[in-house]
Amino acid sequence: MEPRSIAQLSVLLQAGALDPVALVEETLAAIEAYADASLFTVLLKERAKAEAEASRRRIREGRSLGVLDGVPIAWKDLFDIQGLPTTAGSRVLKDSEPAGEDAAVVQALAGAGMVSVGRVNMSEFAFSGLGINPHYGTPRNPASPAGEHRIPGGSSSGSGVAVAAGLVPVSIGTDTGGSVRIPAAFNGIVGYKATRGRYSMKGVFPLAKSLDALGPLCRTVQDAIWVDAAMRGLPSADALPRPGVADLSFVIPETVFFDGAEPEVVAAFEAAVARLAKAGARIRHQAFPEFSAIFDLMAKHGALVTAEAFVLHRERIQGPAAAEMDPRVVKRTLLGEKITLADYLETLAARDRLITSFEERLGPESILISPTLPHVAPQIQPLLDDEDLFFQVNGKTLRNTLIGNFLDWCGVSLPCGTGAAGMPVGLLLSGPRNSDGRVLAAASTVEGLLR
Known part of the structure; x- marks a missing residue:
């Protein structure tokens, strides 16, 4: 597929020159034909077609929900999708209880008319900036020279590649230490990390709650602005004026x-x-001496992300599940065992x-x-x-x-x-x-x- 931005697709969809059902069928076909099978972990074919059909009816009847109506979107494998387990890029969660409802931001973008086509791969438990995943494969950076496999960046690896490859115009990722901005930079696209707390985190699998943030990976800043508004339940008409x-x-x-x-x-x-x-x-x-001070703090007391990840995963990494995990994730998480409560509170x-x-x-x-x-x-x-x-x-x-x-x-x-x-x-x-x-x-x- 030729890469297209949300804005490019929206003009065609709203004018009736592009049918939402035809677009989602084209999108799903392109995903299935894509040479890299490690990119998507789940395709939401039935849901996507139902959402596209609903979008088609709205647009034909003059009831469009706005500029995002009918536009395909992919989700990092940290967001709850109703009826599916949230696996967070790990094998140890593949048989976990299915989500009873969509994550709040999934609901928000569905409410704006977006069409969820699937979940994309990521670093296991979002605990790496490189995007390497030994369980589901590591997506190849589409900008890699011929014959080379360069990393996609993580942890939102699949999100970055899916947009860069033109399979979807936007994918929503999470960012605890750079996991939206890193794959955006490595893949040559736009990545927006919002201020922590700008969106609801309900239904999003955490890594470190004191640091976790969300944001879109997309093709243009205008696309990010529209998605940001919809994720907060605001109309796209509130788009920001561009300063000189x-x-x-x-x-x-x-x-x-x-x-x-x-x-x-x-x-x-x-x-x-x-x-x-x-x-x-x-x-x-x-x-900015504050920047050096951050790394001095980490050297003295340990990293916040490591402390919080250890608390979150300690039963897994100290039990039989550890053998099913990426050993590099286990090794990095275990460093949190050495971080005391005093260390953690002093860092905060x-x-x-x-x-x-x-x-x-x-x-x-x-x-x-x-x-x-x-x-x-x-x-x-x-x-x-x-x-x-x-x-x-x-x-x-x-x-x-x-x-x-x-x-x-x-x-x-x-x-x-x-x-x-x-x-x-x-x-x-x-x-x-x-x-x-x-x-x-x-x-x-x-x-x-x-x-």
């Missing part, structure tokens, strides 16, 4: 983000920033102080602009062959984005060119908690200039 470039103030962080970055990534980022500056954007460089207290300090240092109108990741997607085989390399690359992949989760940012990753081997590079716009509207609007302006 000269109205934007960006801050390039001098701390952590560029450490060890590939030269090609830095070059692509600097070229994008130069275009913004030429168009009139205000740009300054600034150090320090987090509050660092959030306040960062927001005061950034200022009220500025948006952080940085490379999403310090490197492009690497080849998978060396990571499978060398466990030490796996953990090293996983840590570096998560490094930039986890800062945003710890400090409770929202963020949008945009494609901004290519790096080594012609692989996509992402540019990340980040703002303080609850500045989502301002960051999305700025991202829309930046996207228009970069494209």
Whole structure:
């Protein structure tokens, strides 16, 4: 299928030039014909066709639910779908009790007329930024050079690939340390991580509740804006106005983000920033000691995500289920056993102080602009062959984005060119908690200039 955005499909659907039933049949056929069988874990054929038929009736009768009516969507395997077990990319949950109802955000987008076509693969229990899954396979990054299998990024691996491959215009992921923004950057698409708590988490399998956030992976910022509104139960008519470039103030962080970055990534980022500056954007460089302090805290007390994941999974990883899990997930989760309650509480207290300090240092109108990741997607085989390399690359992949989760940012990753081997590079716009509207609007302006 030719990749199409929600906006492109919506124009055709609302005008009657494209039938929702024909679109869902085309979508399901393309998914089944796609060479990579590791991408979708479940196809919702009956549900999708019923939802598409309902959309067809509404549009023909002049009762459209809005711009999303009839548009296909895929879900990361963490969202409850009525009648199915929520497996979270793991074999140990495949026989768990089926969900009694859809997750709240699944219900919200169904209420906007979207057509759920299936669930997509992910890192097991969302506990890796690389997207490797030994149980259901690892989706191949569609941007990989011929003959290579490069990683998709995780943990929303299937979401990133499904959109990049043009199979669906949007897939909803989760982001605890970068799991929306990482696959978006690696696959050359848009990924929006909302402020934690912007949407209901009811029916979403957790990893670390103090960090978990949701967001769409899609083709354009406008698509993300529409989906964001629908996930909050708002009409798309409330779409955000796009500010002028000269109205934007960006801050390039001098701390952590560029450490060890590939030269090609830095070059692509600097070229994008130069275009913004030429168009009139205000740009300054600034150090943020809060960023280094996060990693000092983790070294001293352990990571929040590890502590909370251990509590969530301790019975599994200390029992027979551990043998059925990805040993790398087990090994990383077990690190949480060493984190004391005092460590955890001290980290939470320090987090509050660092959030306040960062927001005061950034200022009220500025948006952080940085490379999403310090490197492009690497080849998978060396990571499978060398466990030490796996953990090293996983840590570096998560490094930039986890800062945003710890400090409770929202963020949008945009494609901004290519790096080594012609692989996509992402540019990340980040703002303080609850500045989502301002960051999305700025991202829309930046996207228009970069494209």
